Every structure is written in structure tokens, then in C-alpha cells.
Amino acid sequence: MIAELGHAALWLAAALAALQMAAGFLAVRAGEGSEIARLVRPSAVVQAALASIAFAMLLWLFAITDLSVKLVAANSHSLKPLVFKLSGAWGNHEGSMLLWVTVMSLSGGLIALAERRLPERTMQATLAAQGLVSLGFYAFLILSSNPFERLPVPAPEGLGLNPLLQDLGLAFHPPTLYMGYVGLSVAFSFAVGALLTRQVTPDFASAMRPWVLGAWVFLTLGIVAGSYWAYYELGWGGYWFWDPVENASLMPWLAATALLHSTSVLASRDALRVWTIMLGVVAFSMSMVGTFLVRSGILTSVHAFAVDPERGSFILVLLGLFIGGALLLFALRANTINEGQRFTATSREGALVFNNVMLSAILAIVLLGTLYPLLTEAFDMRVSVGPPYFNPVSAIFVVPMLLVMAVGPLLRWRQDRLERIRPELALFAALVLVSLIFFGFVTGVAILPLLGLALGIGLGVASFLPLRGRNLKRVPLATWGMIVAHFGIAVALIGMASESAFSKERLAAVEAGQSTQVGPWTVTLSEVMPVAGPNWTAIEGRLTASYDGAEPVMLNPQARRFWAPPQETTESALSTRWNGQLYAVIGDRTLDGRWQLRLWWKPLVTLIWYGGLLVALGGALALVGRVIADIRRRRIARRIVERRAEMEAMA
């Protein structure tokens, strides 16, 4: 019964999405004041409610482990802890797509309820575009990935969840990325709406900006969480592998970063109209391309998703429809949209445009590297593109971007002179040069990490310079957001450079009681014990590790074996100090009875994720600042209207 309720709610929601789309487009054609326009906003709101009901029903089915439902039987198990039963609801293809449309319809409902800044016709067009995108995903769910399908005979027991995914961090990593993707789909709808009515105005940018900011914060968090998960769970000691699935999350982030900045230019200076629209389309297309690459299985990746060519074809058709349609519309309309205000190269806009181009270039590089194997495979050549391509080639654009990033926020809008900010420039240049000389000659670091360290230190200080000479209490929240986010980039950069420059690795085979050295650490294997968990058994190494002869800490890395389904995982053990992390993995037993230990000392590695979190925090501050400012502005506008009405009544 629960499954049928959910299924029915899904169909009804799809019908409302169709209504929202049709009514919206008809209203745009009919022009101002048409009757049908009144259907659009309510249908978006009701659709949100219905999709939420469908998702709630799915959660319920997983909570009670209803094994007559195919999805539950395939992905859950009656013995699993409740939190993983619930996260199992979206830890699979069907459930995650349902989560996606639910969040998407909730955002649609929210715009329909709250967004009143834009001309009504542009709003109708935006909601119509949103209805079209939602309808595509509903069709995908209902026709090819129905989460509520029943089994002819209920299964005796569930098939369990992938043991690698039984991890709290990972339970919330995919939904976080989805929120980001959905936010970008909203930005896409705004861009299409503005293109349809040719009203690419600062108001349009202000309306779109919170969605871009929100999407960007969630994408940042998703990438940080995924990177840390890969770091400690896979046991390979790396935090980024340039794997297609990782790139699939990085590309929308790069596009969203560019979009975020060009939206700011459009909102405050009414420039970069066409470019902002283009980025709005590109950002969403990157999240769809990413989803397509991951789910269709046409690229080989360490991430195993339920790969299905039929679903791949479905996503490809949606991709062609949405993005192809939007790009066609763009090609037809772009020439009729004015470029907007002009500005000089040495201005805030100039710096933002430069970095927009750099970000787009990095995006193109990552996209090319990710698609290249696909291209060569068409000519029967199998290649794999990895760090030797991505790292140096993207650095060509990252380095100038970081330089401009340090200087840009110091410049004024429209027109400025570099002489005005000479002291700040000198400080930044001095910091970079001193770090280059120190790390280059004194410690002898390779070129890329060297640049990373020097620019990270320079940018870390430079990101606070826009505060110079200002009353700190009166700096707007959005400016604090920018400062924190830029500082976060510097922090993460220092972490990456330090990890790459100063890491020490040791692979040793030791007997119980023996010690080995890695960097400043002395690690002793006390014993190896078998241990058991709820659905796994493991061998656990008991290590004592002492930093520079100090009080030893205990580390217990495990090699786990799960039995439903049978799979092995390594549980790394970490010891975190203020200046870095010791990372330990236990491996197999050698034939002569010794145990393989893999140890890394990674100085300052945690800065990578702390930096990422700072970036997300900066985005969140800016988002809160913008929303509060908007609410305040509305209150003032309402008060002016009231006052005017009063005045008229008095007269």
C-alpha cells in the first residue's frame, strides 16, 4: 500500500510538472495578464508537496524493510542499523533520482512562493523551463527506474548495501552533491526564462544569485566530503585521483564558481549579460554530463554505480533536449541581447572577467581529459588520462588565476589604477617571492608544490587586504563571505602543496614487536588481532606510534571482510596533529608470517579539507548576507508603499 501511494504521488507530481510547463509557456506566449498564468505558481507548489510525499513513502519502505519492494530487497537488509537503512533509500540509482526530483520540485515550489523581484512574464518562463526539466526527470524515473516496483514474490532477506557505503560521511555525500546539481538546474531555468523574454537584467542576476551560491556551497561540501572519504576509506593515501566520477563533480563546481562571479558583476554593474546566461547553461549541462558519464558506464571508474546503457541513453536524450534546446535558444537570442555596461581592464570587473576565462579554461581542460578516453576509444585505442596531464596543464591557468584573485578584490568597479593599491601589491609580491626563495632554495621543493606554497601564502594574506582601512563592524556579510572563501582557497592550496612536497611514505613488512620509521614517527606493531563487527570480520593491527619520541598514540588499522555482499575494505587509521597526519594501513600477511604495513606522514594535509570547509563557509556567509539584505529591502519597499497609501488616504 505504501509503495502504491508513493507511486501514485509520483505520477501526479509528473502530471503537475506537465501542467506547470504547458501553462507557463502558454502564458509567456499570451503576454501580460492572461488567465492561464495563474495556474503556474500553484502547480509548482503542489508538485513539490507530491514529490515530497513520494520520497517520504520510499523512506518509510526502507525504514520497515519491506522486502516485497524490489529496490528495498536489492539494497537493504533487516539487520542493518536504522540510519543506514534510511540512507540506503538514496544510496542507489532509483532512490537517488527520486531524491533529486524531490529537491528539484521543492526548489521550484520555493521560487513559486517567494520570488517576486522579476517581471511576471520572466517568472512564468522560468517556471515553465523548470517544469520541463522536472518532467524529463519524472519520465526517467517512472519509465526506466521506478523505485516503487514490487517483486512478484517477496524476498526472504535483502541483499545488503555495499559495505563501502556503510559510512556516515558517504551517506550524506551524494545528497549534498545533488543539492548542488539541483541549485544549478534552478539557475538554468532562470537563464532560459530570461533568454525567452530577453530580460537579462541586474534583477535577474539578484534572483538567480542565491541559488547559484547555495548550489556552490553544496557542491563544495560534497567535493570536500567525497575527497576525505576517498582519503581515509579507500586506503590509498591520496585525496584526489582525477577519476571520471571526481571530475564529474569538479566540472559543475568550476562552472558554478565562474557563474557565481559573473552573476555578481551582472547584479551590481549590469555587465556580462550574455556571458552569465551562457555560464548558467554550461553549469547545469556540466552536472548533467557528469551524471551521464557516471550512470551510463561509458567511462571506467573506481566508482561502481549501477551501470545501465538503457538509462544512459535516457539521460543522453534528456541532455540533448535540455542543453541542446537551451544552446539553440542561446544562439538565436544572444545577438539580440545587449552586452551591458563597459569597463576597463584594470577594474574589479576586469579581474573577474579574467578569472572567469581562467576558470572556463580549467573546466575545458578537465572536460577534455575526462572525455579523451571516450574519443580515442572510438578509434580503438585505450588510453587513461591521469595526474601527469591534469596537474601541469591546469596549473598553467591556475597560477595566473591565483595572482589575479589576490589583486582583484582590491580594485574598484568600472575603472581603477594599479598605483592606488601599490602597498598591497608590494606586500603580496614580497610574500610570494620570499616563499619562492625559501622553499625553492632552502628546502628544495618541486616546481608545482613550490608555486602552490608561495601563492598560497601570498593569497592567504592578500585575501584579508580588502578589509584595510574599513570599519570592520560595517563590512557587509557578503564581503566577509568573499574574504573567508578566498582565504579557504589559500589554506587548501597550502595543504595540497605541502602534502605533495613533504609527504613521507614507508612500506614495511614487520613482525609483532618490531618498529619502523616514517618521517618523525616511530611506529611499533604490538600485535595483530581478529575482530568482528555486526556484518564483518577483520584483522586489526595494534600499532603504537610516537612522534619524535613523545608520548605514543594507539592506531588500529583494519582489513575488513564483509559477507553480505562479500567484499573487502581497508580501514585506515589516522593520527592527527596540528602539523599533519600519520596514515596507517594494514595489508596482507607475507609468506614468512610478517605483516605488511603502509605508513604515510603527511604534513599539513588536513588543511586541504579545512580550506574546503572555509570556502563553503564563505559561500554560506555570502548567501545569508544576500538573503538578509533582500528581506530588508522588501520590508523597506513594503513600508514605502504603505506610507504612500497612508499619504494618499490623508490627502
Add this chain to the structure above:
Amino acid sequence: MSWRVWLPLFLFAGFLGLAAYQLTQPKDDFVESGMIGEALPYFDLPPATEGASGAATTDFKDGTPRLLNIWASWCLPCIAEAPQLERLKEAGVPIVGIAIRDRPEDVARFLAQHGNPYTRIARDDLSEVQLAIGSSGVPETFVIDGRGIIRYQHLGDIRERDVPTLLAELEKAR
């Protein structure tokens, strides 16, 4: 400006075409061993269960071609291929089994339930031999000629239609 606004659409169309072409291509999901044509790597493994005999590289050098079956009692497709292994045994093929990451009592139970087609069954607790011969999963079956050279690899469970192929490969390895 006029022609440049069409550029994104053309690039996107190119991507769509490439992706659509790749989707229609048959996907090869199997990881083939790079060891075909090479000699068996050295190993000497203990028996997987009481009463069985272990296996070593030297067992494969007596001039008789053999099947080397990589399996495990915890693997479901291995149950599916058991009748086909039985038929191969009846056809007079010596089959050496290597049980991957298994327990002796589980191996004994599996053989009692599904039959024992093996002349030797060795245990590989760390997947060392499995990895060394380039097998990426269970079950996989290799044809080894009488000089200990790996001749042919069969990925996945042996279905009925695979039996003649394996017999032909064994004949070729003679």
C-alpha cells in the same frame, strides 16, 4: 559575434554524437589476463580441505593439459558452473581447483553438496596465485598445457555452450 554564438551548440552536438556512438558500442566488461601465452608463475599451495591434495606449479608440467579453476565456496556462480565441471570431469579432463579466501569446512560442505570434479584443490588465502595469473574474480577457468603454459582464459561461470569450446582449447593445447 554572430557565428560564435553557434559554437557551443556545435561543440555540444559533437559530444552528443560521440556519446551516442559509444553507447551503441558493445561494452567489454571483462578484464582479460595479460598472462596468456606465459608460463604459470611459481606457487606451491596447501590443500583447501581435509583429504584433498594441494597444488603446485610442478603439477602442471607432466605433459597433460589441465583446467585450472579459480573458485570459492562463497561464490554463487560457482554453484551454477558445478554441473559443467562435472561433465568436463566425465570427459576425462583433469581439473585443478584453487579456492580463494575460503575455509576448509565451507569447502567440504560445497563439495558434498555440488559434487567434487577436482583432482586437486588448493587454498589461496591471500589471492596471491589468483592475482599472479591475472584473474580478476571468481569463477575463472584457465587452460594450461602440458608444459605449464597458460593457453586460454574463460571468464565467469562455465555455461553449457562453453563446454565444447573448453574441450577444443584443451585439444589444441595437447
